[in-house]
């Protein structure tokens with residue numbers, strides 16, 4: 374690919390070098406002014422070439438079917454999200470690859486062929502790195518920086534959430550709970566010692582995450598699309614960036630203090646007394662440096678609280694507008710295990726779920742219909758041929774794989790066809806994949822999936838979610854206990870005072886989440 378940075382740098386420095394080589398025929402003022410003008414002109418030319426000319430004339434991919442996306446000025450600073458990509462697929466039903474344009478009109482390929490998806494995510498996963506688009510979105514909170522979290526939900530908050538007639542913003546409440554759970558799993562305690570309550574820490578995480586969506590994230594992607602370096606962007610003195618950086622410092626300091634504390638206790642005698650938790654286990658393994666443990670700590674806490682809370686919020690939304698399914702689930706939970714605070718309650722075990730087909734169907738259907746990882750990107754590290762489409766992919770091409778698009782596609786899911794029999798599962802009518810309906814999972818363990826990669830809410834291959842089992846169990850327990858105890862009904866959502874449930878807005882940032890979902894939670898006694 375044409376190296377725009379070298380082009381701009383050579384245009385800029387040529388007058389300076391020429392002036393030196395010919396013993397300064399021009400004054401330095403004239404030379405530097407000329408260099409400045411050339412820098413601007415060459416940057417504009419590079420932009421025009423990268424954004425328009427190359428795409429239509431010299432790109433190796435310009436012959437591929439291209440999505441219709443509307444006027445360029447309306448989408449120049451927007452990256453299409455999972456829901457938009459799900460519209461591209463039916464528009465080009467026979468295409469195995471769909472070319473579309475992202476931020477600054479940069480070229481992307483949406484993969485729709487199962488063989489191609491398998492190769493990119495699974496069999497040749499290491500030839501396709503995670504794209505800078507993902508790294509940039511997550512970098513304020515993961516990796517080099519970090520986050521962390523939470524607060525034991527206080528009685529008053531719980532009361533407000535469940536005990537009154539008032540509606541509650543369910544996602545915010547769930548975040549407190551999932552933060553507490555992941556915090557306990559990692560540190561083995563809910564106490565934050567001298568660092569202040571968990572709620573304050575959770576607030577720092579929210580602050581750090583707030584920058585990962587919206588205008589800043591789009592601007593950051595645009596910046597990285599033009600210049601390979603993230604360096605200078607981070608130095609721009611924006612208030613949001615300052616706040617994120619401050620939150621990250623607080624989070625990292627907290628995690629570091631915990632690591633130091635645990636390391637000081639890691640003597641042979643104290644090992645016997647240590648609780649089972651991830652941090653102590655990692656320290657004892659002596660495989661990771663302090664910096665690596667710190668990265669792990671912030672990553673685990675950030676992904677751990679955010680993901681499960683969104684998934685359960687989606688489930689509560691779907692149940693709140695389907696009281697019949699909610700009642701079925703409540704009955705199943707109450708029958709399958711006694712209330713957790715009763716004496717002698719058996720603990721939740723992995724096989725408990727196998728005895729709860731409705732609970733399993735509810736969260737499978739939620740993860741299918743509303744996958745929070747709506748879109749992921751990979752970048753070809755070398756020139757490759759994709760086996761399904763037989764398409765040559767040049768190094769550096771960005772490939773998009775959208776669980777949101779795939780998991781609602783009739784190509785990947787049976788559904789909507791008329792029933793042709795009752796005896797065999799494969800002949801039972803499946804509901805359309807465009808609707809949330811748990812019956813697809815009750816009549817068929819695979820939910821009507823036509824292919825292996827039809828259902829991938831946790832990704833697939835070596836870069837899939839490392840915590841899938843943990844997340845599934847956490848979701849199941851949380852949802853079961855909430856639904857057994859409370860009756861949820863939809864109240865309102867988004868910015869409107871009283872929108873219809875189907876008008877619920879989804880924010881497609883790092884994760885696809887319901888916007889300001891308000892539900893009413895009324896206690897249901899007798900469990």
Ligand code: HEM
Nearest residue numbers: 676677680681684746749830831832836837838839840844
């Ligand atoms: C319902 C809950 C969850 C869903 C739907 C989910 C989904 C995913 C997906 C799709 C990926 C792969 C992204 C890609 O291919 O680019 C992923 C990766 C990851 N997830 Fe999850 N996740 C969930 C919960 C969790 C939890 C609870 C944790 C930690 C406690 C976690 C930690 C991670 C980590 C560390 C990675 C990166 C793995 C790697 O790069 O090797 N996830 N998750």
